[in-house]
Amino acid sequence: MRFFRPLWFSRLLYPDALFRVKTKEKVLYLTFDDGPVAEITFPLLRILSDNMVKAVFFCNGEAAVANPQIMSAIKTSGHVIGNHGFSHPDGVLKNTKEYLEDINKASEVTSKKIFRPPFGRMKRSQYLMLKAIYKIIMWDIMPYDFDPEFGAVRSLAVVKKLMRPGSIIVLHDNNKSNMLELIEEFIIYSKKEGYRFDIIPELLSHKSPEPST
Numbered sequence: 001m002r003f004f005r006p007l008w009f010s011r012l013l014y015p016d017a018l019f020r021v022k023t024k025e026k027v028l029y030l031t032f033d034d035g036p037v038a039e040i041t042f043p044l045l046r047i048l049s050d051n052m053v054k055a056v057f058f059c060n061g062e063a064a065v066a067n068p069q070i071m072s073a074i075k076t077s078g079h080v081i082g083n084h085g086f087s088h089p090d091g092v093l094k095n096t097k098e099y100l101e102d103i104n105k106a107s108e109v110t111s112k113k114i115f116r117p118p119f120g121r122m123k124r125s126q127y128l129m130l131k132a133i134y135k136i137i138m139w140d141i142m143p144y145d146f147d148p149e150f151g152a153v154r155s156l157a158v159v160k161k162l163m164r165p166g167s168i169i170v171l172h173d174n175n176k177s178n179m180l181e182l183i184e185e186f187i188i189y190s191k192k193e194g195y196r197f198d199i200i201p202e203l204l205s206h207k208s209p210e211p212s213t
């Protein structure tokens with residue numbers, strides 16, 4: 001069973017998390033989880049730059065430590081970095097102390113202000129503690145680009161069908177993802193449909209200034 005929208009009870013469990021930006025404008029918000037990975041993230045940055053699209057990268061702390069040069073490329077390209085945990089912990093399987101330690105460790109190399117829980121889930125107690133520190137960002141559309149069996153063609157069809165004003169879209173810049181096969185086509189299609197792409201308004205203050213040259 002695949003769930004392209006968040007499960008109905010997520011909004012009840014995490015009422016202060018952001019799932020979709022409230023707007024009537026045709027604007028979409030791209031987010032990329034689980035990177036950075038050189039062979040994926042660098043080509044992605046190129047595509048985003050060619051199409052003048054800014055995004056939020058929810059980086060894995062371990063990968064951030066291993067790839068400082070990609071982290072600075074993300075920042076200097078004017079994107080925003082969020083915290084996605086150090087070792088991609090599943091909150092439901094971890095006690096709150098261990099979970100918070102993992103997120104805290106990742107905050108040193110990712111973000112101290114913006115968080116997306118790995119697997120989109122955490123215990124209510126973890127949520128309550130984290131929401132006091134972080135803006136928690138969930139999603140409106142998850143097209144299963146991380147699932148090789150699903151395939152890029154179907155992922156693209158899902159995101160084209162479900163996109164709506166204010167959609168936050170979660171994709172992945174990790175090794176398993178089909179994202180690079182669909183991202184440019186999706187951006188071009190959306191722009192033809194009258195959409196633009198932006199950074200989630202509440203996170204704009206975390207965007208790095210773009211180089212002046």
Ligand SMILES: [Zn+2]
Nearest residue numbers: 033034118119
């Ligand atoms: Zn993840």
